[in-house]
Amino acid sequence: MGVSAVLVAGCGGSGGTSHAATKSTGAKSTAPAAPAARKLTFDLVKGVGETALGGDSACGYGEWNDGTFAIDKPYSKQTTFYREYSCYEKKGELFPNAAGQMSYAEFGSPAQATAYGNYTKTNISAVAVLVSDNAAVTVNIGYLTLNKMTLLKQVQQSCGGCGTVIAGPHASDPVPGHVDKS
Secondary structure (H helix, E strand, O other), rough: OOHHHHHHHHHOOOOOOOOHHHHHHHHOOOOOOOOOOOOOOHHHHHHHHHHHHHHHOOOOOOEEEEEOOOOOOOOHEEEEEEEEEEEEOOOOOOOOEEEEEEEEEEEHHHHHHHHHHOOOOOOEEEEEEEEOOEEEEEOOOOOOOOHHHHHHHHHHHHOOOOEEEOOOOOOOOOOOOOOOOO
């Protein structure tokens, strides 16, 4: 037994790798690890969303709020946490000129989040939704000029490829152009 301990120490000291030496010294493997998928959270979505939506010239001032403009019943009643990004002409206005451009919702269960995601296939204002576990991020057609499918893909990339994107009726025209602005 004393010999094997000497051999392990000898192997570790000769520049080779040993699991025993790695564990005892705390050394880390140099092999690249595959990027782990991160959980879809509001903080993650908020960071990506504010950068993209806040930089859109059609959004004078944007903010996340807990309104429910962008989520219909019964899904609004199933949420445990909900925020939506709305645009205003300027800070301090009471009513947004473009409500619910992007929304983040946490549901009571993954099944409820998936049901909401499947509902967006027919939601008249939806571009697409990203569903991951019990959370869903929706982008709506609105008046903003950025490509909303690109935004949703950026959210998905920021969480390591988490979830499934479900296309809505406006997935093929994610930049407004059909909106009557007269």
